Amino acid sequence: MGLRKKIEEIRSRVGLSNIRLDQLRNSVRSLKSIEEQQSKEIERLRNDLKTNAKEINRLSEELKVEFRRRDVWERKKAEVQRLAKGKEILVIKCPALERRGAKSVDYAYCDVLKRYFEEAGYYVLIDCYEDWNCSINADVVVLIHGYRYFHPDRRDENTKFVMWINCFPDKITAEELALYDLVMTTSETHQKMLQQITDIPVEFVPMLTDTDSFYPSDTPAQPKYNCVFIGNIIQRKYPRDCIRWCNDNGIEVDVWGEGWDKFYANSMFVHLHGRIDYTDLPELYRNTRFSLNDHFADMLESEMMNNRFPEVLLSGIPMICDWTESFERNYGDMVLFYRNEEEFVQCMKEMEERYDELRANVMKNQDKLKEEFDFRRGIERMKALIDDISQ
Numbered sequence: 001m002g003l004r005k006k007i008e009e010i011r012s013r014v015g016l017s018n019i020r021l022d023q024l025r026n027s028v029r030s031l032k033s034i035e036e037q038q039s040k041e042i043e044r045l046r047n048d049l050k051t052n053a054k055e056i057n058r059l060s061e062e063l064k065v066e067f068r069r070r071d072v073w074e075r076k077k078a079e080v081q082r083l084a085k086g087k088e089i090l091v092i093k094c095p096a097l098e099r100r101g102a103k104s105v106d107y108a109y110c111d112v113l114k115r116y117f118e119e120a121g122y123y124v125l126i127d128c129y130e131d132w133n134c135s136i137n138a139d140v141v142v143l144i145h146g147y148r149y150f151h152p153d154r155r156d157e158n159t160k161f162v163m164w165i166n167c168f169p170d171k172i173t174a175e176e177l178a179l180y181d182l183v184m185t186t187s188e189t190h191q192k193m194l195q196q197i198t199d200i201p202v203e204f205v206p207m208l209t210d211t212d213s214f215y216p217s218d219t220p221a222q223p224k225y226n227c228v229f230i231g232n233i234i235q236r237k238y239p240r241d242c243i244r245w246c247n248d249n250g251i252e253v254d255v256w257g258e259g260w261d262k263f264y265a266n267s268m269f270v271h272l273h274g275r276i277d278y279t280d281l282p283e284l285y286r287n288t289r290f291s292l293n294d295h296f297a298d299m300l301e302s303e304m305m306n307n308r309f310p311e312v313l314l315s316g317i318p319m320i321c322d323w324t325e326s327f328e329r330n331y332g333d334m335v336l337f338y339r340n341e342e343e344f345v346q347c348m349k350e351m352e353e354r355y356d357e358l359r360a361n362v363m364k365n366q367d368k369l370k371e372e373f374d375f376r377r378g379i380e381r382m383k384a385l386i387d388d389i390s391q
Contacts, residue, residue: 073134080136084123088139091125092117095146098128108278109307110144112210116379140386143180147171152179160389164382165190166207167306170298174198181389184382187304189326203385208378209310211370213279216316216363217286224287227253227348230276230308231294234259242292242320243270245341251348253292256284285315290351290358293321300324310373316366318358320347333361 080089092113096104107128114124127134129148137156145165152161165172165185177183177198184205185191194202229243239247243264246253252269256276264270276284285291291312299306303324312319313334321327323337336351336358338344351358371377 073131076134077136080123080125087121087123089125089136090117090122090140090142091127091136091138093132093141093143093150094126094128095144095148096128098130105278105307106144106146112213112375113142113144113208113379116375119376120379120383139390145172149176160386162382162386164205166304167296167299169193169302169304177202182385184385185304187302190302190304193302201385201389205378205381205385206373207305207307207310208375209307209314209373211314211374213282214285214311214314215282216314216366223289225254225284226289227251227292228284228288228290229253229255229292230257230281230284231255232257232259232275233263239263240294241341242294242322242338242344245344246270246292248341249345249348251345281311282315285312285317288317289355290318290320293319295322303327310369313362314366314369314373316359316362318351318355318362320344320351334358334365 092110094107094110096106096110107126110126114126117124122140125136125138132148132150133153135153135156138159140160140162141152142162142164143150145163145168147168153159160181161179162182162184163177163180165183169185169187169190172194174197177194177200180200183194183198183200183202185194185202186205186207188204191202191204227246229240231240233240238244243253243255243260245251247264247267247270250269252271254271254273255264256273258275260270260272264272291308293306293308293312295304295306300322303326305327309319309321309327309331313331319335321335321337323339323343327335328337336347336354338347
């Protein structure tokens with residue numbers, strides 16, 4: 001009995017040892033898990049520190065740039081007066097960010113506007129958004145209206161402030177209009193709408209086009225592209241209807257613009273070419289049979305055409321575009337219009353059936369189009385309107 005008792009006691013102790021060993025193993029595992037968690041947390045904190053350091057460095061550089069910019073503002077006033085050599089000084093407030101520069105269509109368009117204002121006798125500067133608050137005692141400040149708010153600086157009583165609205169018409173308020181001496185809009189319908197809410201002069205000036213760049217080919221050859229669309233999608237959460245309908249109905253289209261990869265990177269019908277410089281558009285249009293076009297809903301409601309509309313027609317090619325009554329009334333012999341998917345598909349068929357007729361009509365109307373959209377004529381009208389408020 002004594003031996004059995006000893007054996008049982010040993011077994012009991014061994015069992016207890018095994019339990020303690022399991023407990024130790026569990027403790028080790030727990031410590032390792034805690035250590036791993038601590039290591040991950042330390043690594044996360046290190047990454048956060050690196051990220052914060054980068055952000056601090058970025059903000060520090062931005063602050064240095066801003067201080068340098070404001071230092072330049074202080075010197076710029078006298079410098080511009082010297083360079084102007086007695087000419088009237090006109091500043092174009094461009095909605096583009098400086099860091100995008102010439103890559104922005106807004107800036108490229110303002111650069112053309114600058115050239116034609118210079119032809120009209122002004123000394124012209126372009127201020128990107130970062131320099132909107134720079135004051136240089138200009139004779140005229142022209143805001144190209146966009147989605148960024150600009151507040152005119154009235155400390156110089158001799159400066160005349162002009163707003164030119166060619167997009168985002170729904171963002172205009174009576175309070176904003178009251179800050180200006182003259183408002184110009186590219187839509188006669190929109191002009192009448194604004195005249196109902198303000199006593200400030202509101203004038204119609206169409207969407208101007210650089211006819212030195214956008215013109216038909218002298219020697220039409222076989223176009224490289226059949227159907228093209230130019231436009232970004234980065235400001236939209238969904239594909240633009242005309243491109244979505246092309247993809248859904250098996251219609252091939254070549255697209256230039258930013259943001260399309262997330263929708264049509266692998267499409268058999270939507271062929272993506274990335275962004276395109278504004279200066280390359282005329283040659284692209286001249287190597288195309290026809291173009292698609294669309295507008296934001298607020299622009300359609302106010303019958304405000306985008307810059308693509310006259311640029312395409314002045315390049316000598318017909319177009320398929322979303323419908324407004326005035327667009328169809330004035331350009332229905334050169335453009336096919338749609339209001340829904342069914343009409344869009346029908347337009348594509350009709351374009352093939354009537355292409356020669358539509359193309360001939362576009363060419364026949366070139367003189368009319370130039371008279372309506374030519375930059376030089378438009379700038380002459382702008383200058384006359386500015387002179388009127390400067391008296």
